[in-house]
Amino acid sequence: MTIRSPFCGKAAVLLACACAALLPLAAQAQASYPAKPLHLIVPYPAGGLTDTLSRTLAEGLGKRLGQTVVVENKGGAGGIIGTDYVAKSAPDGYTLLLTIPGPITANLALYKKLPYDPRTDLRQVSDIAMARxxxxxxxxxxxxxxxxxxxxxxxxxxxxxxxxxxxxxxxxxxxxxxxxxxxxxxxxxxxxxxxxxxxxxxxxxxxxxxxxxxxxxxxxxxxxxxxxxxxxxxxxxxxxxxxxxxxxxxxxxxxxLTGPITLLVPARTPGDIVERLGREVSALVKTPQISQRIEDMGAEPIGNLPADAVAAYKAYLPGVLKLTADTGVTLD
The missing domain is CATH 3.40.190.10 (Periplasmic binding protein-like II)
Structure with a gap:
């Protein structure tokens, strides 16, 4: 015979009440996003297109969000170091990644083992521009x-x-x-x-x-x-x-083969934060001023929304992997 404590039912009720009380707090935290500066990680040193574009994006996005967006260059290992840093960061919308396709596409074919899997550890926010x-x-x-x-x-x-x-x-x-x-x-x-x-x-x-x-x-x-x-x-x-x-x-x-420069976040970032970032970035890229600045860089503006960026990634990834494998290049 199983003896059930009379406190079990009360404990369950209290736990349920506590969880219910936390839900509004979580919603409130996401509603107040962003409440502190954001960090935009570029997995390459300063001086290239991705870095140049990151400065424009950080300035414009910071104004739209009402928070500073700090650009950090974390180069090395063909983009792996910076990409892995973001993949393992807290999924709270405060650490972003801006990268060319390599670290999230070709590296899957070039390395037998990556410290991250871009398909499951990262989530697309927006394709910013097509790098020519x-x-x-x-x-x-x-x-x-x-x-x-x-x-x-x-x-x-x-x-x-x-x-x-x-x-x-x-x-x-x-x-x-x-x-x-x-x-x-x-x-x-x-x-x-x-x-x-x-x-x-x-x-x-x-x-x-x-x-x-x-x-x-x-x-x-x-x-x-x-x-x-x-x-x-x-x-x-x-x-x-x-x-x-x-x-x-x-x-x-x-x-x-061409690919976009994409803004990403850790995969478990709340959906409403991803959508907020996507809407703000898309609107920013499509302003005449920013579109012109991107074209002046020699790139072509895109500024799509998260769902479209995810679909585009899934569509071009198999082709990139095949072409990379066909070259015979391996790095480990």
Whole structure:
């Protein structure tokens, strides 16, 4: 026979009352969001497109939320360090991540084991902008087209040095694809971010890259760098005279791949906070002033809502993983 304490029923009632009392407090806390400064993590050093865009986003979002948004650069390991930091942060809406696709897409194929899983540990808030990238060479390199670059690489094996903003990033995978597809020997030189890479590209320490239009376009007019082709299926608005790879005679899938710069939060962040952030960011990006600033950076504004950003991620992830695997690049 089971003996039930007469206090069990009372305890259950008290517990239920306590839980019920906490619900309004939780709702009140979320309603008062944000009550303190937010931290926007960029998983790359200062100087690249993501960092530049983060400053614009932080300024505008801070004004809309009535709180300071502090940008923090946590670079290293191809974006893994900063991304992992956010994935493991408190899911309260105060720690945000702004990243290019690599850390949440290609890294799944490049590393056998990541310290985070972007599919389950992070949640999309909004795709801020589409980053356009361009194949560029140092102005002293005697090539003006993609075909001439490949011919030069075949003639001078091991002489070309391709800089990237980190292992496994788009420049790295394209370098590996060039080697594998055309039988050339191009040295991959990884940097901790795009800023340091561009500095060495200008100095001739590396002589080619695939970099953001934002960071490279100012050097084309001076002749210090030369643009050969843009990635994607159409020309970049900021470089209307530069052909796509397909227009240059190279319609291969890896050259068509583009991806957004995305704002994310830890996966368990309350839905109403995610939606609030999504609405504010979407409205911000779609203002004429911010849209123009993004276009001036050489990117293309998006500013979608959370559900659309999640759907877009699920749609392009399989293709990125396949193309990354096809290059044969692995990092561990």
């Amino acid at each position: 990238t361009v194949l560029a060479v140092n102005g002293t390199l005697p090539v003006k087209t993609v075909a001439e670059l490949i011919a030069y690489a075949r003639k001078e094996p091991g002489k070309l040095r391709m800089g990237s903003w980190g292992p496994g990033t788009q420049p790295h995978t394209i370098q590996a694809y060039l080697d594998k597809t055309y039988g050339v020997d191009i040295l991959h030189v990884p940097y901790r971010g795009e800023g340091p890479m561009v500095s060495d590209l200008l100095a001739g320490q590396v002589n080619m890259t695939v970099g953001s239009v934002t960071s490279l376009k100012q050097h084309f007019a001076s002749g210090k760098l030369r643009a050969l082709a843009v990635t994607g299926t159409r020309r970049a608005k900021a470089l209307p005279d530069v052909p796509t790879f397909a227009e240059a005679g190279y319609p291969d899938e890896p050259y068509k």
